[in-house]
Structure formats: structure tokens, C-alpha cells
Amino acid sequence: MISNITYMSGVKSLKEIDVTGQRVLIRVDFNVPMDAQLNISDDSRIRAALPTINYCIDHNACSITLVSHLGNPKGDYDPRFSLKHIQKRLERLLEKRVEFVEDFEASKAEIASCSLERVFLLENIRFYEGEKKNDPELSRKLGEICDVYVNDAFGTSHRKHASTYGITDYVDTCVAGFLMMKEIAAFNKALEKPMHPIALVVGGAKISSKITLLSAVMPKIDKLIIGGAMSNTFLRALGYDMQASLYEDAFVETAKQVLEDATLHKVKIYLPVDVVITNSVDHPVDVKVVPAQDVLEGFQAVDIGPATVKLFSEAIELSNTIIWNGPMGIYEIEKFSKGTYKIASAIGDCYAYTIVGGGDTADAVEKAGEKENFSFISTGGGASLELLEGKILPGFECLDRLEA
Numbered sequence: 235m236i237s238n239i240t241y242m243s244g245v246k247s248l249k250e251i252d253v254t255g256q257r258v259l260i261r262v263d264f265n266v267p268m269d270a271q272l273n274i275s276d277d278s279r280i281r282a283a284l285p286t287i288n289y290c291i292d293h294n295a296c297s298i299t300l301v302s303h304l305g306n307p308k309g310d311y312d313p314r315f316s317l318k319h320i321q322k323r324l325e326r327l328l329e330k331r332v333e334f335v336e337d338f339e340a341s342k343a344e345i346a347s348c349s350l351e352r353v354f355l356l357e358n359i360r361f362y363e364g365e366k367k368n369d370p371e372l373s374r375k376l377g378e379i380c381d382v383y384v385n386d387a388f389g390t391s392h393r394k395h396a397s398t399y400g401i402t403d404y405v406d407t408c409v410a411g412f413l414m415m416k417e418i419a420a421f422n423k424a425l426e427k428p429m430h431p432i433a434l435v436v437g438g439a440k441i442s443s444k445i446t447l448l449s450a451v452m453p454k455i456d457k458l459i460i461g462g463a464m465s466n467t468f469l470r471a472l473g474y475d476m477q478a479s480l481y482e483d484a485f486v487e488t489a490k491q492v493l494e495d496a497t498l499h500k501v502k503i504y505l506p507v508d509v510v511i512t513n514s515v516d517h518p519v520d521v522k523v524v525p526a527q528d529v530l531e532g533f534q535a536v537d538i539g540p541a542t543v544k545l546f547s548e549a550i551e552l553s554n555t556i557i558w559n560g561p562m563g564i565y566e567i568e569k570f571s572k573g574t575y576k577i578a579s580a581i582g583d584c585y586a587y588t589i590v591g592g593g594d595t596a597d598a599v600e601k602a603g604e605k606e607n608f609s610f611i612s613t614g615g616g617a618s619l620e621l622l623e624g625k626i627l628p629g630f631e632c633l634d635r636l637e638a
């Protein structure tokens with residue numbers, strides 16, 4: 235039986251087709267982390283899409299339409315999530331004019347015309363309610379503005395959305411971009427014949443979307459190290475009062491199940507033994523380190539403490555494959571960044587094969603100055619966890635395949 239990764243490696247890539255004179259639509263992942271003032275804090279995901287975009291320009295595609303989401307807007311238009319914030323950076327990186335398209339349906343004729351070599355950037359595709367529903371109407375409309383579809387959005391390839399999946403029903407030629415191929419090759423190296431012990435380090439704030447994956451990956455891993463807001467839900471499951479900490483009540487039972495599954499599969503679990511707490515994230519004056527059981531009333535856990543850093547680092551050091559997704563604390567705020575940066579160094583110092591995934595985690599690794607010390611920086615967080623689980627990601631499944 236071939237593995238999910240070997241199967242996915244068999245998709246047709248952009249290199250295999252001729253884009254000359256074609257109207258190419260590229261699903262990119264420009265979902266970059268931004269600060270409160272909407273400055274891009276890490277443009278790695280934009281840079282990661284450049285080889286594919288440049289290849290299409292170099293091979294005389296007649297128009298290139300870039301489609302992406304940014305954040306998770308609730309409902310329709312919300313200026314905070316506009317891709318307009320990305321346009322300038324993209325123009326600078328491509329050294330080429332990029333035309334921003336607010337409403338692709340209204341501009342359909344212009345995008346679909348093939349008179350000039352132009353690059354269009356569509357507004358956040360998640361402003362359309364059909365995107366996350368994989369709506370055939372939206373998929374068809376996107377299909378109508380191109381001859382060739384290229385998926386290069388690895389970070390969203392675990393989602394069955396109109397622009398990552400449904401569109402392929404309406405376009406004859408559907409291939410993978412270079413980032414997708416590069417990512418799958420790196421995971422192939424890590425997971426095809428992995429070196430044990432394998433440690434999965436998880437953290438971050440997307441608790442509901444990631445916690446359910448943890449039970450599924452249990453048969454594949456030897457150690458599960460949990461920090462960040464994710465660990466608050468687990469500490470709550472142990473019965474600790476987490477006070478004002480970010481955790482999800484609705485997933486406390488899931489956390490208990492994960493702990494049981496770990497025992498079943500003989501996976502070693504590492505949870506914070508101490509945490510950094512504050513009573514105000516915005517004005518962090520009162521900051522303390524306490525045992526995980528002793529979060530003070532009105533305070534919240536915002537980082538792992540020094541004893542936890544030591545514990546996690548030792549568990550990491552004894553691993554041969556390490557996959558990390560999710561920061562250990564609110565690393566964007568200096569006072570709460572120590573745990574994340576120290577774990578970045580601990581993983582970076584290892585002789586293991588090390589993969590980090592996720593927009594924020596990759597940003598944290600870069601800020602920690604550890605980028606060069608990792609074997610591979612993936613643009614996908616959730617996608618990498620689903621790969622580890624053994625799934626064929628929908629974004630690959632729907633593409634054309636190389637002939638046998």
C-alpha cells in the first residue's frame with residue numbers, strides 16, 4: 235500500500251505543462267501574520283509563492299490571477315482582512331505592477347481577456363460565503379476566468395473550499411505549484427521512513443481546529459509536548475482552575491480523550507508544570523511564574539514557565555524527528571515570548587530532522603533567530619498535522635496526476 239505522501243507526490247506539477255498564452259489562476263496562501271496596525275510581521279508566505287508566480291511570468295502566461303484568503307473574516311467585507319494590505323509588498327517582491335480586484339465578478343471580462351501580460355490580485359476570497367462551503371456556483375465563476383488552475387496554497391490544502399477544491403471541476407488543467415511540491419518532498423523525507431522517537435510539539439491558539447487531530451496522530455508519534463493556549467484546555471481537563479486563561483470549555487472532554495488515547499498508544503505526554511501569568515495582557519505589569527495548578531484569580535496563563543522549558547527541552551533533545559506547530563505563549567509580546575523562543579532554540583539545537591509549520595510558529599522561529607537551524611520551515615500548520623495523521627489532503631487529491 236502506498237502512503238498518503240507518495241500518492242500526493244504523484245500530482246502533476248506546473249513544470250509539466252505549457253502556460254504560454256494561457257490565463258493562469260494561482261491559489262496562493264497570502265494568509266500572513268499581521269500586527270494590530272495591520273503591518274505584515276512575516277512575509278515568508280508571500281515569498282514562498284514567488285517561484286510559481288515568476289515561472290508563469292517567465293513562460294509568458296497571458297494573465298495571472300492570484301487568489302487567497304487572509305484571516306478568518308466572519309461574514310462579508312471587513313477592511314481588516316482585505317488583501318489590499320498585501321498588494322504593495324507583493325509588487326515590491328515581484329518587481330511588477332499588481333492590479334487589485336475588489337469584485338472579480340464585476341471585473342470578469344477584464345480578467346478573462348487575454349490581451350496583455352497582467353497580474354491581478356483578487357480581494358479576500360473568504361469574503362464570499364461560498365468559499366468555505368465549496369459552493370459550485372463560486373467554483374464555476376472562478377473557473378470561468380482561467381484556462382489553467384495552479385494550487386500553490388499548501389497552508390490551505392487540507393481544506394475543501396471553492397478556490398482550493400471545487401474550482402477543479404470547472405478547469406481542464408489543474409496542477410500543483412512549486413511550493414506544494416517542495417512541501418510534500420520535505421514531509422516525504424520526514425515521514426516516509428521516520429527516525430524514532432518522533433516528537434510532536436503543539437501550542438498556539440487554534441484549539442478547536444487542532445485538538446481533534448491529536449488523537450488521530452497518536453499511532454504515528456512517540457511523544458506529544460503541549461504548550462501555549464492549547465495546553466490550557468488540557469490543564470483544565472486535569473481539573474485545574476485556569477481562571478482567565480484562554481481555553482475552550484467545549485473541548486475539555488476532547489482533551490481528556492486525547493490523554494486516554496495517548497496511554498493506549500503508549501505516547502508520552504508532556505504538559506506545562508509551571509506557567510507565566512498576568513492579570514493584563516495589554517499592560518503586563520503584574521507578571522508572575524506559578525505552578526500550573528496555581529493560576530491566581532483574575533490572571534491568565536500567557537507562556538510556559540522556566541521549569542516547563544527545561545522539561546520540554548529535555549524531551550525534545552532525546553527525539554530524532556520533531557514536528558512543531560503552535561507557539562508556547564503570546565510570543566508577540568516580549569514579556570511572554572521567552573518560552574516560545576527557548577523552545578525554538580531547543581529544537582534548533584537538535585540533531586534531529588526538524589519541521590516547523592504554521593504562520594505564527596514560523597514567524598516566531600524567525601524572530602528567535604533559529605530559522606537556519608531547522609531542517610524545513612513549512613507554510614502549513616493544520617495541513618502538516620493532517621499529513622502526519624496519514625490523510626490525503628484535498629488540495630492535492632483534486633489535481634491532475636502524472637501518467638502511470
Ligand code: ADP
Nearest residue numbers: 438439440462463536563564592593594595615
Ligand atoms: P500557527 O499560526 O503557527 O498555526 P496558531 O495560529 O494556532 O499558530 O496560534 C498562534 C497564536 O497563539 C499566537 O497569536 C499566540 O499569541 C497565541 N497564543 C499562544 N499561547 C497563548 C496563550 N497562552 N494565551 C493566548 N494566546 C496564546
Ligand code: MG
Nearest residue numbers: 592593594595
Ligand atoms: Mg496563526
